[in-house]
Amino acid sequence: MSEEIEFDDLPEQIAIRMAKREKLNELSSAYPVALPITHTIEATRAHYPNLEADVSTGDKVALAGRVMFLRNTGKLCFATLQSGTGERIQAMVSLDKVGEELLESWKELVDLGDHVFVEGEVITSKRGELSILADRWLMAAKTIRPLPNLHNELGEEFRVRHRYIDLIVRDRAREVVKIRSEVMQSLRNTFANRAFMEVETPMLQVMHGGASARPFKTHSNAFDTELFLRIAPELFLKRAVVGGLERVFEINRNFRNEGADRTHSPEFAMLEAYEAYGDYNTMASLTQELIQNAAKDVFGTHVVTLDDGSENDLGGEWPKVSMFESLSKAAGVEITHETPISELKKIADKVGIEIDHPLHGKYVEELWEHFVKPGFTGPTFVTDFPVDTSPLTRDHRSIPGVVEKWDLYIRGFEQATGYSELVDPVIQRQRFVAQMELAAAGDPEAMKLDEEFLKALEFGMPPSGGMGMGIDRLLMTLTGLGIRETILFPLVK
RNA sequence: GGGCCUCUAGCUCAGUUGGUUAGAGCAACGGACUUUUAAUCCGUGGGUCGUGGGUUCGAGCCCCACGGGGCCUACCA
Numbered sequence: 001m002s003e004e005i006e007f008d009d010l011p012e013q014i015a016i017r018m019a020k021r022e023k024l025n026e027l028s029s030a031y032p033v034a035l036p037i038t039h040t041i042e043a044t045r046a047h048y049p050n051l052e053a054d055v056s057t058g059d060k061v062a063l064a065g066r067v068m069f070l071r072n073t074g075k076l077c078f079a080t081l082q083s084g085t086g087e088r089i090q091a092m093v094s095l096d097k098v099g100e101e102l103l104e105s106w107k108e109l110v111d112l113g114d115h116v117f118v119e120g121e122v123i124t125s126k127r128g129e130l131s132i133l134a135d136r137w138l139m140a141a142k143t144i145r146p147l148p149n150l151h152n153e154l155g156e157e158f159r160v161r162h163r164y165i166d167l168i169v170r171d172r173a174r175e176v177v178k179i180r181s182e183v184m185q186s187l188r189n190t191f192a193n194r195a196f197m198e199v200e201t202p203m204l205q206v207m208h209g210g211a212s213a214r215p216f217k218t219h220s221n222a223f224d225t226e227l228f229l230r231i232a233p234e235l236f237l238k239r240a241v242v243g244g245l246e247r248v249f250e251i252n253r254n255f256r257n258e259g260a261d262r263t264h265s266p267e268f269a270m271l272e273a274y275e276a277y278g279d280y281n282t283m284a285s286l287t288q289e290l291i292q293n294a295a296k297d298v299f300g301t302h303v304v305t306l307d308d309g310s311e312n313d314l315g316g317e318w319p320k321v322s323m324f325e326s327l328s329k330a331a332g333v334e335i336t337h338e339t340p341i342s343e344l345k346k347i348a349d350k351v352g353i354e355i356d357h358p359l360h361g362k363y364v365e366e367l368w369e370h371f372v373k374p375g376f377t378g379p380t381f382v383t384d385f386p387v388d389t390s391p392l393t394r395d396h397r398s399i400p401g402v403v404e405k406w407d408l409y410i411r412g413f414e415q416a417t418g419y420s421e422l423v424d425p426v427i428q429r430q431r432f433v434a435q436m437e438l439a440a441a442g443d444p445e446a447m448k449l450d451e452e453f454l455k456a457l458e459f460g461m462p463p464s465g466g467m468g469m470g471i472d473r474l475l476m477t478l479t480g481l482g483i484r485e486t487i488l489f490p491l492v493k
Numbered sequence: 494g495g496g497c498c499u500c501u502a503g504c505u506c507a508g509u510u511g512g513u514u515a516g517a518g519c520a521a522c523g524g525a526c527u528u529u530u531a532a533u534c535c536g537u538g539g540g541u542c543g544u545g546g547g548u549u550c551g552a553g554c555c556c557c558a559c560g561g562g563g564c565c566u567a568c569c570a
Contacts, residue, residue, distance in 0.1 A: 012539055013503055013521050054528085069531070076527035094527060112520075126528045145503075149519045151531055152505035157562055213569060258569045259494095268570070407570095414570055445569075470570050493561075 013146045020109045021142045027105065030142040035117045038062045041083040044122065045130065053128035061132060062119035064140045065089065066168065068150065072107050078131075081116065086174050090131040091118045098134055106137060113147040113168075115140035160484055161492055177488060179298055180475055184251065186297035187271065187471075190290050196247040196273060201236035203229060203253065209453065210234030210392070212445040213256040216266075229255035234392065234466070237274050238421065239456045241464055246276035251471065262482045263413050266491050269471035274421070278465030280404045283418035284381055287408060287467050288318055291379075291415075295478060306480025312411065313378065314477075320381040323368055324402065330371035335364065337386060337401025358441060361386025373412065381406040381418075391431040391447055394420040408469075410477050416469035423464065425457035 010018065024030035039047075039061040048057065065081025068088065072078070075095035082088045093106050097120065110116060120134040148154060150169055159166040159173070166173040188198065206225065208215040210232030218227050233250050240248050254270040271290075275282060295302050295314050302315030328335045331347060337360070344363035348355050348370075355366050364386050372382075384402040387395065393403040397420075404420035422428050432449040439446035475486035484490040 011503065016521065069529095071529045071532050072526090073529070073532080074526040076529080078529045078532080080530075090530080092528080096527080125530090127530070129528085129530070131528095146520060147504085149504040149531095151519060154504080155562090158504085211570085254570085256569065259567085264569065270570080417570080468570085473570070 014144055017111060017142065017144045017146075020111070021144065024109055024139050024142055028138070030139055032117075032138060032140065035064055035138060035140055036062055036119070037064055037117070041065050041081060041087045041089045042085060044089060044132075045087060048122060048130055051124045051128075051130065053124050054126045055124050056133075057122045059122045060120065060135075061122055062117065063089070063132065064115055064117040065091075067110060067112055067114045067116055070110065070112060075103065077103070077106055078125075079110070079116070081118070082168075086171055090125065090129045091116070091134060091137070092120075092123075092125065092131045093118075093134045093137060098136060102136060109139065109142075110137075111143060111146070113143035113145075115143075156484075160490055163489055176475070176479060176481065176485060179479060180486065180488075182298045183294045183475060183478065184471070186294040187251065187290055189297070190293045191249050191273070194247065194286070196249050196275075197245060199237070199240055199245065199248050199250055200252060201233045201240070201250055203255075205230050207448055207450050207452075209447055209450050211254075211256075212389075212447065214258055214444050216255050216257045231256055232270070232468070233272050234468070235450060235453045237272055237466075238461060238464075239453065241274050241276055242456045242459055242461045246462070247274070249273035260491075263473065263476070265472060265483050265487060268473075268483075268487075270468060271471055272466065272468045274464050274466045276462040276464050279420040279463070280383075280406055280418050280465055283465040283467040284318075284320070284406055284408075286465075287416050287418060287469065288379075290469070291474065291477070294474065298478065304478050308480055310480070312477065312480070314410070318379040318381060318408070320383050320406070321372075322384050323364070323372075323382050323386075324384065326372045326382070327364065327368045330375070331367065335367070337364075358438065359386075359388045361389035365389060373409065376409050376412055379408060379410045379415075381408050388434070390419070391435055392419070392422055392428070394422045394424075395427075413473065413476075415473055415477055416467060418465065418467040421461070421464045421466045423457060423461040425454055428457055429454055 021030045041063055044061055044063060051057070065083050067079050068082045069080040070077070077093040079091045080088050081091050093103060095103050117138040117140045118132050118134040119136050120132045123131055123133045125131050148165060148169065154166065154169070163173070167177070191198065204218070204227045206227060208228035208231050211234070213231040215228040215231050218229065220227050231254055233252065237248055237250060249271065251269065251271045253267050255267050257266065258264065260266055273286065275286070292302055292314055295304050303311050303313045306312055324336055333347070335344070341360055341363060344367065345355070348363065348367060351370060353366055353370055355363055357363070383406045384396055384399060385405040387401060387403050390403045390405050393405045396402045396404050406418050407414050408416040422431070432447065432454070435447040436449055439448070472483050472486045475481070476483060479486065
């Protein structure tokens with residue numbers, strides 16, 4: 001059967017292009033399966049770095065690219081072809097080289113956005129533009145929809161919803177994807193140099209855990225059971241350490257059924273790493289090295305230039321400040337793990353923070369965020385957190401009432417977190433029980449008691465350090481972009 | 494979740510206190526042009542003004558509801 005297309009219902013430009021597609025299929029093909037390409041645009045450009053204007057090389061190439069600009073005159077046509085990396089080269093189609101038929105079909109059938117193939121001599125035009133003077137041309141892939149106007153900025157919504165177009169028309173969009181890929185490579189190299197193994201743990205889980213967050217729920221038909229998308233890989237990576245995988249890391253997606261804004265996405269890429277016989281100090285130096293190596297590997301310097309032109313200095317040894325000490329200093333009163341909640345509440349009231357929570361540590365963290373966090377600029381480790389808000393972390397070895405945990409802050413948001421992991425199964429069970437009480441009191445983010453995880457700990461987990469880092473946020477730190485610009489295809493409704 | 498703003502041609506945007514036939518640039522179509530660089534010149538077409546309802550003699554503009562999006566605010570990384 002022939003194709004029946006209702007041109008009348010289509011926007012004018014699409015209907016016209018559909019007709020051109022049919023014409024191309026009659027002549028040969030609008031979508032040929034293969035083309036005799038001999039060179040890439042990049043290779044061709046690289047091979048002739050600085051030719052004079054108006055020269056003929058005598059060299060023939062055959063290449064293809066997407067038409068970004070068309071400049072047709074009566075008997076000589078120019079097109080700017082672009083490769084996937086954004087590299088461009090000019091194609092020239094002239095009457096005396098291709099003949100009347102091919103020239104006319106070029107003018108009739110080639111639109112902006114089409115992929116075209118040209119074969120011909122490498123020359124430079126009278127204005128010095130490196131060009132392929134075509135002996136022949138072929139359609140490589142016809143576009144049905146017109147490309148957006150290249151001379152105006154696309155709106156943020158359009159860019160996110162049509163990232164493939166964003167990648168075609170905007171250099172920065174391609175750059176960010178490249179930077180992200182190189183950052184991932186750098187992270188993996190740093191781990192490899194430290195003898196870490198990369199593993200993958202379940203994203204569908206019968207019981208979610210490893211963080212305080214609300215999960216996405218789903219259902220398995222095969223098992224006829226409720227499943228959760230993971231909020232963190234932690235409890236499985238610790239099982240791996242119990243099993244003797246003493247240096248492991250995982251880079252994969254976490255899902256949290258919570259807010260979305262400039263620094264939060266419902267699905268986000270997470271890096272977690274565990275090191276047997278490490279602790280929160282070794283994890284801090286690992287984290288600093290991961291980030292500094294990434295900056296150095298990708299940009300060649302620890303001082304990265306952000307999207308707004310400002311600089312972000314990630315070099316040097318990053319300072320550590322104690323949460324309780326820095327809070328006490330900033331608040332002007334001594335605050336410890338023994339300061340009664342009623343006292344903390346008074347301070348909170350005085351500065352206008354509303355908190356109503358059963359946990360002492362929640363007050364401390366909220367007050368800290370109010371008094372201390374805004375003053376942060378350069379990378380800083382905030383150390384030694386309250387016990388009751390960190391149920392998977394070991395008590396501090398010498399300071400009572402706090403755990404061996406740090407959060408790394410860069411440019412005012414939490415970039416990474418690290419721990420001396422709790423490995424005592426009895427204390428871990430007590431912590432879970434305390435979480436269950438919170439859940440019973442209505443806290444939707446409280447952790448569940450994970451019997452299978454406790455069983456693993458009961459087989460003996462070596463003393464270990466652990467760290468977690470948001471990959472999207474690392475990209476934000478390195479580029480200054482919002483989270484939706486660092487994710488290739490962010491969730492859109 | 495709460496508050497404020499926004500949606501007009503393929504894209505980016507104008508559109509007056511409610512008043513004839515809703516405009517521009519790019520893109521498209523027809524014509525001219527053998528060295529263009531967002532080519533240029535002449536001409537032409539293209540709109541359910543987010544959707545549905547309401548007020549009015551008359552709605553792109555005012556009112557209500559719904560949908561998409563943004564910003565601020567609260568919570569989590």
